[in-house]
Amino acid sequence: MFSSLMRRLVGVPVALAALAFAVSAFAQTGGIEGKCTGEDGKPLAGYTIKVERVEMNWVQHTKTNKKGEYVYIGLSPMEYKVSLISPAGAVIDHATQKVNIGEPVPLDFDMAKRRADSRKDAMANPDTAKKMEADTKDQKAFVGLKQTFDEATALYNQKHFSEAAAMYEKALPLAKEKNLPVVLARMADAYGAAAKTDRDPDARKQDQQKAIETYQKALALSPNEAILHNNLGSVYAEQGKIDEAKAEFQKAADANPAGASTYYYNLGVVMVNQGKMDDASVALKKATDLDPTNASAFYWYGMALLGKAETKPDGTVVAVPGTIEAFQNYLKLQPNGQWAQAAQGSIDQLKSTVPTEYKKEKKKK
DSSP states (O other): OHHHHHHHTTTSOEEESSSSOOGGGGGGOEEEEEEEEOTTSOBOTTOEEEEEESSSSOEEEEEOOTTSEEEEEEEOSSEEEEEEEOTTSOEEEEEEEEOOSSSOEEOOEEHHHHHHHHHHHHHTSHHHHHHHHHHHHHHHHHHHHHHHHHHHHHHHHTTOHHHHHHHHHHHGGGOOTTHHHHHHHHHHHHHHHHHHHOOSHHHHHHHHHHHHHHHHHHHHHOTTOHHHHHHHHHHHHHHTOHHHHHHHHHHHHHHOGGGHHHHHHHHHHHHHHTTOHHHHHHHHHHHHHHOTTOHHHHHHHHHHHHTTOEEOTTSBEEOOTTHHHHHHHHHHHOTTSTTHHHHHHHHHHHTSBOOSSOOOOOOOO
């Protein structure tokens, strides 16, 4: 029996319970052997097999070969706990096995079968079965949501905003819980972007209104999401609803103090475009105070202050204090920025006297 056993063990990692043994010893011992496969049916090579005596403190290990096979011989007849351990050290599975004298008893670790058995056992419980069916349904819905959401995002990135908005609409019924405000936000973004490209005034108003309504739905679910308040404020500004825009930008700043400079900057630019230089200068001053590296805020702060300048009859421009400094700060931060030439031109203008009329030079007698 010993010779036949040794021939059968060629090429399989073998662990012995004792380093020295005689042929007669095998007449009093047994062993365990088996094959380990993953959920995909492939061999689990290089995995550790941990063998423990149940009734006393005794532990030994062996490893699976390239075919996922293992053998441990020389075990005293008794009950053992056998564990399958991954190369990372995680216990994948375990089982209790009684060892008798003689040939190794088979003990396979078939993870695909184990998964199927576990599911079968779970399905036997009505409550568990109902939950598993619900989980499966949710998983399918999530797959459908992701596919539709990705298609909508691809259309958005291609600047097909109206088509993107329609695709986000299709994704909406599939979204649940934390995914719902995300889909609503992206759908509102798409409607807002579509409004900017609409040539027909009626279509533009319709898309703007859809964007507003969708942002409001998203905010009902995530009221402290600063970016939603910011984007809603931008749509209000495009509609000329300045009070509503101002309120949303302020909510964005309150919700995210760390990003408040950006939201005050956005508010300030809206005010500049509306010709409300007092409101603009207040907002942009806050933006620069909160973030001294916000070059764009300094430029538009200068523009807001420049809009409050007075021109004397002799052509001299009297600037509000801080105007030149605002432009200078912009140039320090972005000497080659997109508004660098305009900023320098404003500084030069403010430092010089510009005549308002041409006086004809008298002829010398």
